[in-house]
Amino acid sequence: MSTDLQSSKKTDDENPLIAAAQGMSEGKQEAMRVTEDAREKVGREKSIGGKLFIGEFDKSKVMPFPMQSAEDKKIGDEFIAKLEAFLVKNLDPEEVDRTKEIPEIVLQGLGEMGIFAMKIPKEYGGLGLSQTNYNRVVMKVSSYCGATAGFFSAHQSIGVPQPLLMYGTEEQKKKYFPRFRKGEISAFALTEVDVGSDPARMEATCDLSSDGSHYILNGTKLWCTNGTIADVIVVMAKTKPKVIKGKERTQISAFILEMDSPGVEVTHRCEFMGLGGIYNGMIRFTNVKIPKENLIWEEGRGLAMALGTINVGRLTLPAACTGGAKQCLSIARRFGKSRHQWGQPIGQHEPGREKIAYIAATTFAMEALTYLTSAYADEHKMDIRIEAAMAKLFCTESLWKITDMTLQLRGGRGFETARSLRARGEEPFPVERAMRDCRINTILEGSSEIMKLFLAREAMDPHFVRLGALMSPKSSIGDKVTTAFKALLHYAVWLPKNMLFASSTDFEEAKELKPHFQFIEKASKKLAHSLFTSMMKYQAGLEKRQLILGRMMEIGTELFAIAAACSFALAKSKELNGDKTPIALANYFATISERRIQERFQLLKDNDDKETNALAKKVLADEMRWLEEGIIWIGKKE
Numbered sequence: 068m069s070t071d072l073q074s075s076k077k078t079d080d081e082n083p084l085i086a087a088a089q090g091m092s093e094g095k096q097e098a099m100r101v102t103e104d105a106r107e108k109v110g111r112e113k114s115i116g117g118k119l120f121i122g123e124f125d126k127s128k129v130m131p132f133p134m135q136s137a138e139d140k141k142i143g144d145e146f147i148a149k150l151e152a153f154l155v156k157n158l159d160p161e162e163v164d165r166t167k168e169i170p171e172i173v174l175q176g177l178g179e180m181g182i183f184a185m186k187i188p189k190e191y192g193g194l195g196l197s198q199t200n201y202n203r204v205v206m207k208v209s210s211y212c213g214a215t216a217g218f219f220s221a222h223q224s225i226g227v228p229q230p231l232l233m234y235g236t237e238e239q240k241k242k243y244f245p246r247f248r249k250g251e252i253s254a255f256a257l258t259e260v261d262v263g264s265d266p267a268r269m270e271a272t273c274d275l276s277s278d279g280s281h282y283i284l285n286g287t288k289l290w291c292t293n294g295t296i297a298d299v300i301v302v303m304a305k306t307k308p309k310v311i312k313g314k315e316r317t318q319i320s321a322f323i324l325e326m327d328s329p330g331v332e333v334t335h336r337c338e339f340m341g342l343g344g345i346y347n348g349m350i351r352f353t354n355v356k357i358p359k360e361n362l363i364w365e366e367g368r369g370l371a372m373a374l375g376t377i378n379v380g381r382l383t384l385p386a387a388c389t390g391g392a393k394q395c396l397s398i399a400r401r402f403g404k405s406r407h408q409w410g411q412p413i414g415q416h417e418p419g420r421e422k423i424a425y426i427a428a429t430t431f432a433m434e435a436l437t438y439l440t441s442a443y444a445d446e447h448k449m450d451i452r453i454e455a456a457m458a459k460l461f462c463t464e465s466l467w468k469i470t471d472m473t474l475q476l477r478g479g480r481g482f483e484t485a486r487s488l489r490a491r492g493e494e495p496f497p498v499e500r501a502m503r504d505c506r507i508n509t510i511l512e513g514s515s516e517i518m519k520l521f522l523a524r525e526a527m528d529p530h531f532v533r534l535g536a537l538m539s540p541k542s543s544i545g546d547k548v549t550t551a552f553k554a555l556l557h558y559a560v561w562l563p564k565n566m567l568f569a570s571s572t573d574f575e576e577a578k579e580l581k582p583h584f585q586f587i588e589k590a591s592k593k594l595a596h597s598l599f600t601s602m603m604k605y606q607a608g609l610e611k612r613q614l615i616l617g618r619m620m621e622i623g624t625e626l627f628a629i630a631a632a633c634s635f636a637l638a639k640s641k642e643l644n645g646d647k648t649p650i651a652l653a654n655y656f657a658t659i660s661e662r663r664i665q666e667r668f669q670l671l672k673d674n675d676d677k678e679t680n681a682l683a684k685k686v687l688a689d690e691m692r693w694l695e696e697g698i699i700w701i702g703k704k705e
């Protein structure tokens with residue numbers, strides 16, 4: 068299949084997804100139309116992740132592994148050494164967790180160091196760090212204090228710097244970037260009480276004043292990280308709807324807002340199970356004036372801007388999770404050797420070994436994904452939305468499992484706070500805090516469920532481009548016949564190619580890891596075939612078969628992780644003068660990942676989805692309320 072296909076971003080009538088949604092509720096149609104409209108157009112090279120879903124494994128995108136250059140590494144090493152010394156001296160993460168405050172001296176020191184201008188180019192007074200170095204900083208800080216990492220990454224990855232880097236005017240960059248070098252803090256305000264994963268329901272409005280000189284913002288934003296202390300934020304709101312073919316279409320726009328503007332009020336600081344020190348709040352806007360020049364990009368492009376920002380911003384989460392995983396590995400290794408029960412170290416009992424092997428190998432794969440996606444971002448060549456989503460999905464889910472395993476290995480000490488452990492003279496390993504801190508990662512910046520939906524939309528895009536007219540009820544008979552004929556010619560070649568689940572590429576350079584690369588090539592063909600046959604089988608109904616789609620997206624994600632881990636192992640082994648331990652880690656990771664992939668392929672054919680749906684429907688229809696008897700009721704009476 069040709070890989071330089073254009074994205075299927077089309078008008079409503081031409082877009083097969085929107086056309087197919089026409090039987091659905093108004094709300095669902097609007098949600099689909101708004102998100103389809105905000106979908107980024109593919110302008111760069113087709114990505115390795117996207118190709119896996121059409122049966123192609125582009126090894127040139129992973130081999131040789133793009134290791135950080137010595138020059139760039141030196142810049143990162145120097146900054147990180149300074150930062151580490153400062154944090155160890157001035158920041159006690161347990162105190163941050165207890166008091167829910169990051170000390171003023173730390174905020175000030177970080178600002179002076181330039182932490183709020185890390186990715187801002189030098190020409191605007193920033194540090195100009197590469198994505199790789201930025202992610203190394205995130206990894207380091209996350210291994211120590213999740214709240215501090217969350218605080219500066221929310222500013223840098225999704226707050227004002229990132230949207231302005233991507234969509235800002237020269238004037239906006241010149242005005243705001245130098246302020247961040249001086250220590251000012253920003254935030255990103257998209258979420259509302261009724262706007263979580265589905266931004267089409269947005270209620271905040273921003274109307275142009277009658278003289279056209281400024282906008283007027285009204286509404287309330289929820290869970291805005293840094294919102295209670297930010298100097299300036301990016302805020303998304305509805306602007307005047309556009310009338311297209313007689314129908315009103317929601318327009319979401321993005322603005323830079325000074326937090327000291329009259330009418331801005333922080334109404335609540337939110338408190339969470341973890342990340343105690345983040346300054347996250349609910350903000351109310353009442354007739355807030357925003358100068359016209361503070362509009363980012365153009366009217367109606369606010370959601371596209373938000374999604375585009377998060378597409379890059381979410382590269383931070385794999386790094387943050389890798390930092391957490393490395394800390395778990397260190398704790399599991401030390402405790403696994405030193406704690407003796409039943410005649411031997413607990414790490415030497417087989418269940419202990421199983422946990423330690425999983426933690427080590429998965430941490431290695433997470434690091435590989437972090438460095439690979441960082442390198443892609445630094446190269447600026449490839450469209451990396453799919454890889455960023457895969458890395459986010461894989462690393463956030465993996466860290467949760469790793470932390471849980473580490474806690475189990477620590478036994479009662481895993482459940483005890485670091486403060487309590489320290490007070491009675493034991494190693495203050497903060498696994499309990501890590502567990503609370505890392506839980507949010509699978510939810511924010513695109514939950515795991517939304518990541519799979521996003522991946523599915525992108526994975527199916529090449530087929531939508533070819534088969535769109537067949538799926539759209541609005542296409543004429545002529546269009547359908549032409550499309551069917553063209554599709555027949557294409558799929559007559561493509562389908563048989565992807566039914567031979569064989570590897571034809573030479574992976575000699577992969578040496579002992581060669582079988583894993585061959586596995587990726589074979590499995591990607593099988594995946595492409597499964598996706599295509601599911602599309603044919605369920606047609607427009609596939610959108611609702613999220614469990615089927617989810618399994619296929621997990622397979623694609625695992626394949627990408629194997630490719631990253633194996634290629635990283637080859638490069639790392641060379642860097643360590645022929646040390647074979649990276650190969651052992653990649654080999655083990657690929658082996659357990661391949662087993663998960665086989666299980667998911669099996670589940671595509673043989674699953675309990677029908678029963679799952681039926682039972683959940685009964686529960687939601689209140690048919691099993693009797694099962695809740697015996698509890699003390701919490702919340703509103705039903």
Ligand SMILES: Cc1cc2nc3c(=O)[nH]c(=O)nc-3n(C[C@H](O)[C@H](O)[C@H](O)COP(=O)(O)OP(=O)(O)OC[C@H]3O[C@@H](n4cnc5c(N)ncnc54)[C@H](O)[C@@H]3O)c2cc1C
Binds near residue numbers: 289
């Ligand atoms: C600590 C913290 C910090 C945050 N920081 C920010 C910030 O700085 N700025 C900001 O704007 N927002 C922020 N958020 C909001 C965060 O991005 C949202 O929580 C997230 O977008 C999910 O929205 P929701 O919680 O309303 O979940 P909902 O959208 O209500 O979803 C609830 C559940 O349903 C699932 N779900 C939803 N839709 C579907 C679907 N179509 N198919 C399958 N499953 C679905 C979700 O995956 C989730 O599991 C933060 C939240 C927290 C808790």
